[in-house]
Amino acid sequence: MSGFFQELQRRKVYRVAAAYIIAAGFIIQIGSAVIPAWELPNWTLRLVIVLLLVGFPVALILAWAYDVTPQGIQATPKVPGGIAAAILFSSSPPAR
Numbered sequence: 001m002s003g004f005f006q007e008l009q010r011r012k013v014y015r016v017a018a019a020y021i022i023a024a025g026f027i028i029q030i031g032s033a034v035i036p037a038w039e040l041p042n043w044t045l046r047l048v049i050v051l052l053l054v055g056f057p058v059a060l061i062l063a064w065a066y067d068v069t070p071q072g073i074q075a076t077p078k079v080p081g082g083i084a085a086a087i088l089f090s091s092s093p094p095a096r
Contacts, residue, residue: 008064011076016063017056024052 008014031048067076 011064012067013060013063016059020056020059024056027052 028045028049031045035045035048065076066073
């Protein structure tokens with residue numbers, strides 16, 4: 001199972017999750033201040049929160065599949081030699 005977490009770290013999923021949570025918290029704070037001031041309906045803030053919750057797993061899946069590089073968005077490179085499956089499904093790290 002530790003191989004799975006190493007793969008999450010290699011693909012920078014943790015970093016995306018932390019950034020998403022911080023940005024979502026900021027959006028909720030701004031929304032809670034702005035929505036009443038603009039006299040929008042009460043359900044508007046709930047809708048924003050639900051959309052942010054639904055977007056969280058989508059962001060994690062995209063973080064797993066793609067990397068943002070200076071050359072643009074690219075597919076995350078595979079581990080050479082087909083070791084990715086061994087890393088994901090083994091309970092101990094692969095031999096080096």
